[in-house]
Amino acid sequence: MDAAAAPINVAVDLVVLTLRQGRLSVLLVQREDEPYAGTWALPGGFVQLEEDLLAAAHRVLQSEASLGREHTYLEQLRTFxxxxxxxxxxxxxxxxxxxxxxxxDPVFGPGAADARFWNLTDIDPAALAFDHAEILGTAVERARAKLEYTTLATSFLPPEFTISQLRGVYESVWGTSLDPGNFHRKATRSPGFVVDLGTQTDGTGGRPARLFAAGEGTVLNPPLLRGGD
Incomplete structure (x- = not known):
């Protein structure tokens, strides 16, 4: 077949990020089939004829990670x-x-020999299948940047959380330490970011802390900038 007439297939690949033991982690699957059999890769699959892209992404999340729509925030990243x-x-x-x-923990589907969340610092990008190191790097930088200007950090937290836990999200995703007092002031004064629930943790093992929930805002104004004081 003429190379110019060769079919073009469309796939979706997913970078599923979460915090595990306070460390930014990503879901990887170990491929069972060639190409790259035995190699770790991002979950993904070909788009079916009747599917739109978002439906394909949700199908892959369900089939390769057992994650429904209620578990995750999902957004299109880029085309590779x-x-x-x-x-x-x-x-x-x-x-x-x-x-x-x-x-x-993921329950992996057909075509995968294993699946688990990996701490980012434990991954050798050069060992990932296809161009998944580039895709992963793009997603991590997108997440880090969005934490500066949006309220996306609350996606990593349960419905009720402390400001210390929120700060922990920023420190884990950005890979840096933040001043607790400055962060508390900025987070609680940013309109629509967090809502004070008027309750506290039970104080077991430490001083009680106020509990917050995600606000209705989507944009941080002013932003929380990396490297800012």
Whole structure:
């Protein structure tokens, strides 16, 4: 077949990020089939004829990670289409980023030998299948940037949380330490970011802390900038 007439396939790949033991982690599956059999990769799959892209992404989340729509925040990340990215032929991948709090251990589906959440610092990017190191890096930087200007950090937290836990999200995703007093002031004064529930933790093992919930805002004004004082 003429290379110019070769079929083009469309796939979705997902970067599923969560915090485990206070560390930013990503879901990887160990491929069972060629190409890259035995290699760790992002969960993904080909888009079916009757599907739109978002439906395909949710199907992959359910089939490869047992995650329903209620568990995660999902957004389209970017399209990756280098001609040689897949040895099976011309495959264009639409990548999605999914964020969630306390995500359960995955129950992997067909085509995977194993699946689990990996701490980012334990991953050798060069060992990932396809161009998934590039996709993962793009998603992590997107998450770090969105924490500066949006209220997305609350996606990593349960419905009720402390400001200390919220600060822990920023420290884990950004890989830095933040001044507790400055962060508390900025977070609680940003309109629509958090809502004071008027209750406290039970204080078991420490001083009680006020509990908050995610507000209705989507944009931080002023932003919480990396490296800001």
């Amino acid at each position: 289409g280098d001609a040689g990215r897949d040895p099976r032929g011309r495959v264009i991948s639409v990548a999605f980023m999914a964020l969630g709090a306390d995500l359960p």
